[in-house]
Amino acid sequence: MPAPFQYKQPEHRLTLIPGPIEFSDDVLASMAIPSQAHTSPDFIYTFQYVLQNLRKLFKSTDANTQGYVLSGSGTLGWDVAATNIIEPGEKVLVLSTGFFSDSFAECLKVYGADVDVITAEIGDVVPLDKIKDQLQKEKYAAITITHVDTSTSVVSDVEAISKVVKEVSPETLIIVDGVCSVGVEDIEFDKWGLDFVLTASQKAIGVPAGLSIFYASERALSKALNKEKDTTFFASLKRWTPIMKAYESGSGAYFATPAVQTITALKTSLEEIFAEGLDKRLATQAKKSDEFKAKVKELDLTILPKNDKVAAHGLTAVYFPEGVNGPDLLKKLGEKGYTVAGGIHKKLVGKYFRVGHMGYSVYAGHIDSFEKALEESLKELKQ
Amino acid sequence: MPAPFQYKQPEHRLTLIPGPIEFSDDVLASMAIPSQAHTSPDFIYTFQYVLQNLRKLFKSTDANTQGYVLSGSGTLGWDVAATNIIEPGEKVLVLSTGFFSDSFAECLKVYGADVDVITAEIGDVVPLDKIKDQLQKEKYAAITITHVDTSTSVVSDVEAISKVVKEVSPETLIIVDGVCSVGVEDIEFDKWGLDFVLTASQKAIGVPAGLSIFYASERALSKALNKEKDTTFFASLKRWTPIMKAYESGSGAYFATPAVQTITALKTSLEEIFAEGLDKRLATQAKKSDEFKAKVKELDLTILPKNDKVAAHGLTAVYFPEGVNGPDLLKKLGEKGYTVAGGIHKKLVGKYFRVGHMGYSVYAGHIDSFEKALEESLKELKQ
Numbered sequence: 001m002p003a004p005f006q007y008k009q010p011e012h013r014l015t016l017i018p019g020p021i022e023f024s025d026d027v028l029a030s031m032a033i034p035s036q037a038h039t040s041p042d043f044i045y046t047f048q049y050v051l052q053n054l055r056k057l058f059k060s061t062d063a064n065t066q067g068y069v070l071s072g073s074g075t076l077g078w079d080v081a082a083t084n085i086i087e088p089g090e091k092v093l094v095l096s097t098g099f100f101s102d103s104f105a106e107c108l109k110v111y112g113a114d115v116d117v118i119t120a121e122i123g124d125v126v127p128l129d130k131i132k133d134q135l136q137k138e139k140y141a142a143i144t145i146t147h148v149d150t151s152t153s154v155v156s157d158v159e160a161i162s163k164v165v166k167e168v169s170p171e172t173l174i175i176v177d178g179v180c181s182v183g184v185e186d187i188e189f190d191k192w193g194l195d196f197v198l199t200a201s202q203k204a205i206g207v208p209a210g211l212s213i214f215y216a217s218e219r220a221l222s223k224a225l226n227k228e229k230d231t232t233f234f235a236s237l238k239r240w241t242p243i244m245k246a247y248e249s250g251s252g253a254y255f256a257t258p259a260v261q262t263i264t265a266l267k268t269s270l271e272e273i274f275a276e277g278l279d280k281r282l283a284t285q286a287k288k289s290d291e292f293k294a295k296v297k298e299l300d301l302t303i304l305p306k307n308d309k310v311a312a313h314g315l316t317a318v319y320f321p322e323g324v325n326g327p328d329l330l331k332k333l334g335e336k337g338y339t340v341a342g343g344i345h346k347k348l349v350g351k352y353f354r355v356g357h358m359g360y361s362v363y364a365g366h367i368d369s370f371e372k373a374l375e376e377s378l379k380e381l382k383q
Numbered sequence: 384m385p386a387p388f389q390y391k392q393p394e395h396r397l398t399l400i401p402g403p404i405e406f407s408d409d410v411l412a413s414m415a416i417p418s419q420a421h422t423s424p425d426f427i428y429t430f431q432y433v434l435q436n437l438r439k440l441f442k443s444t445d446a447n448t449q450g451y452v453l454s455g456s457g458t459l460g461w462d463v464a465a466t467n468i469i470e471p472g473e474k475v476l477v478l479s480t481g482f483f484s485d486s487f488a489e490c491l492k493v494y495g496a497d498v499d500v501i502t503a504e505i506g507d508v509v510p511l512d513k514i515k516d517q518l519q520k521e522k523y524a525a526i527t528i529t530h531v532d533t534s535t536s537v538v539s540d541v542e543a544i545s546k547v548v549k550e551v552s553p554e555t556l557i558i559v560d561g562v563c564s565v566g567v568e569d570i571e572f573d574k575w576g577l578d579f580v581l582t583a584s585q586k587a588i589g590v591p592a593g594l595s596i597f598y599a600s601e602r603a604l605s606k607a608l609n610k611e612k613d614t615t616f617f618a619s620l621k622r623w624t625p626i627m628k629a630y631e632s633g634s635g636a637y638f639a640t641p642a643v644q645t646i647t648a649l650k651t652s653l654e655e656i657f658a659e660g661l662d663k664r665l666a667t668q669a670k671k672s673d674e675f676k677a678k679v680k681e682l683d684l685t686i687l688p689k690n691d692k693v694a695a696h697g698l699t700a701v702y703f704p705e706g707v708n709g710p711d712l713l714k715k716l717g718e719k720g721y722t723v724a725g726g727i728h729k730k731l732v733g734k735y736f737r738v739g740h741m742g743y744s745v746y747a748g749h750i751d752s753f754e755k756a757l758e759e760s761l762k763e764l765k766q
Binding site: 019236 | 412419493645
C-alpha cells in the first residue's frame with residue numbers, strides 16, 4: 001500500500017537524538033491515514049503485513065515464535081517480560097551497561113523478581129568470564145541483556161553472551177532489551193536462541209513513538225501461557241497472543257484498540273527496510289556509524305565506549321572536549337539546526353552528549369551535514 | 384500552533400463505529416508533524432497545552448487534581464486504577480452495564496481486588512436504590528461506573544450515583560470509565576467529587592488511537608503516592624506524576640518516551656473542542672444524537688437502551704429489524720460507504736448493530752448522510 005498522499009515534510013530542526021529519530025516523508029504521511037476500523041479488512045491487511053514482517057526483522061523462521069505490537073512505550077516491554085515470563089521470587093541476572101539496564105532491573109524488582117546485577121565499567125561491557133562465573137554460582141530463571149544502552153552507547157555482544165548462557169545454563173531464558181538496537185544492530189532471534197526481545201517504534205525502526213514491539217520464543221510463550229496466576233492485565237501475553245495470531249493470519253480480534261495510524265506507519269517503514277534488505281541496511285548504518293566515529297576522532301573528540309568493538313552503530317556518546325562548555329556546544333548545534341541529546345549516565349551527567357545516527361537520517365544526508373556543523377561549532381567555541 | 388500543513392483527507396469509507404471515529408483534517412495533519420525531541424521546547428509547549436486543557440475537559444479547577452497522557456489503549460487506564468488507587472484485598476463495587484464493565488471487573492480481580500458486581504438488566508442502568516443498599520451492607524474502597532458501556536450504548540447517571548456514594552459511603556473512591564463518554568457526555572470532575580476518570584484518544588476526544596488519558600483527584604493521588612509497595616512499573620502514578628507535573632509547568636522530564644505525534648494531534652483536537660466551547664459541543668452532539676434516535680424510530684427500529692434517559696449520546700445500539708438479516712444490512716451499509724459495528728453483548732451477539740455519532744462526524748455531515756443510507760438499505764433489503 002502506498003502512503004495515503006504525497007507529503008514532503010517542511011524544513012525543520014533535525015532531531016539527531018537516539019530516538020525519536022527523523023522519519024521519512026512516507027512514514028509521516030502514513031500517520032495521517034484516514035480513520036479505519038480496527039477490524040476493517042484494510043487494517044487487518046496492514047497489521048498482518050506488520051506481524052509477518054516482524055519475523056524477518058528478528059530473523060526468525062520458527063513458526064512457534066510470535067511478534068507483538070502494542071500501544072505503549074518501549075518501557076512497557078519490560079513490564080511484559082517481568083510479568084509474563086518471570087514468576088515472582090525467581091532469580092534474574094541483569095547485565096548492566098548503563099541507566100537503562102538499571103531501570104530494567106528496577107522494573108523486574110517491582111514485580112517480585114530476585115535480581116542480581118553485574119555492572120560493567122563505564123564505557124565497557126560485562127566481561128564474558130564474569131557472566132560465566134555468575135551463571136555457574138547461581139541458578140537463574142532469566143538473564144537480561146541491554147543490547148545497546150542508550151545512556152552510554154555501549155553495545156553488548158548478544159551472540160557471545162547467549163553462547164555462554166547456552167553452555168553453562170541452557171534453561172535460563174535470554175531477554176534482550178533491543179530498544180536502541182532492533183533495525184540497526186544484527187539480531188538473530190532463532191540462531192542465537194533468544195527468548196524475548198523488546199523494542200520501541202521511535203528508534204531504528206523509524207516510526208513515531210507510541211508502539212511497544214516485542215518478540216517471544218516458544219519456551220518464553222509456553223511459560224507465559226501456562227502461568228497459573230495472572231499478574232498483569234494490559235501487558236498480558238495470555239490476552240495478546242490470540243489477538244496477534246488472529247491478525248497475523250488475516251482476521252480481526254479485540255482486546256484493546258490498536259493504534260491504527262502508527263501501525264500503518266510501521267508498515268510503511270518495514271516496507272522501506274525490506275526494499276533495501278535488512279542486512280544491506282545494517283551494513284549501510286554501520287558504515288555511516290564508522291564514518292561518524294572517524295570524524296569524531298579527527299576532531300580530537302573522545303567517545304564514551306572504551307573501544308570500537310563495544311561502540312554501538314545507532315548512536316554515539318561523545319565527551320565534551322576540554323575547554324568547551326557543554327551547554328554552549330549544544331546551543332550552537334541547536335542554532336545550526338540540530339537537536340542532539342545530553343548525557344544521562346548518573347556519574348557523567350554534563351560531561352558528554354549523544355548523537356543518534358540511525359534510520360532515515362543516515363539516508364537523507366543529515367549525519368553528513370551534522371558532522372560539518374559539529375566541526376564548525378567546535379571551531380567557533382574555541383576561538 | 385496550526386497544523387503542520389494543509390491536508391484534505393481523501394474520500395474514504397466512513398468509520399461510524401463507536402471509535403476509532405472519523406478525524407478532522409487538521410488532527411490527521413498533526414499526526415504527520417516532523418520529528419521533535421520529547422524534551423524539545425516545541426514539544427514541551429504542546430504537552431503543556433494538552434495537560435492544562437485536560438483540566439477544562441474534565442471541568443476541574445482544583446489545583447491538586449492531575450491529568451495524564453500515556454502511550455497505551457483505554458484498557459491501560461483500568462490497570463492504572465487497579466494497581467495505584469486500589470490495594471490488593473480491598474473491596475470494590477462494580478456497576479455493570481455491559482461487556483466493558485465486566486472486563487474492568489476482570490482487570491481489578493487480576494490485581495487482587497475483592498470485587499462485587501451489580502449487573503443491570505440489559506439495556507438499563509443499575510437502579511440507585513440497589514447501589515445504596517449494597518453500599519450500606521458492605522464497606523467498599525472504591526466503586527466503578529462505566530459511564531457509557533460501548534457494548535450496549537447505555538449511559539449511567541454518574542452525578543446521581545456519586546451523590547448516593549457521598550451520602551452513604553463518602554470515603555469510597557469513585558472511579559469512572561469514561562472511554563466512550565469524555566468529550567460527548569458531561570463530566571464534572573470536581574463538582575461530582577470524582578476520583579479517577581479514564582478515557583482513550585480515539586473516541587469523542589477525536590484523536591487516533593494510541594493514548595490512554597486519565598484524570599485523578601487529590602485523594603486518589605494521595606493513596607497512590609503513599610503506597611508502601613509498588614505493584615506496577617509502566618502504569619505507576621508514582622513514576623508518572625512528577626513527569627506530568629513537569630510538562631504541565633513547562634519543563635521536560637523523562638520516564639518513558641511520549642507519543643509526540645499523537646499528543647500533537649490531541650492538542651489540535653482540544654483546540655477544536657475549545658474553539659467551539661465544551662458545553663456547546665456537548666449540546667451539539669446531544670442534538671445530533673436525538674435526531675439520529677428519532678430517525679431510527681421513524682424507520683421502525685428499536686434501540687437497545689430501555690428508554691431515552693439511559694441512552695448514550697455518542698453512539699446508539701440498534702436491534703436489527705425482523706425479516707432483515709443482520710450481516711446483509713452491514714454489508715449493504717458498507718457498499719454505501721459506511722462501516723458500523725456489530726453488537727458484542729454476549730447475550731445479544733448478532734441481534735444488533737452499533738453506530739458511533741460523536742466528534743467530527745457530527746460536524747462533517749456524516750451522520751446525516753448515514754441516516755439516508757440506512758433508510759435506503761432497509762428499503763432495499765425488504766423488497
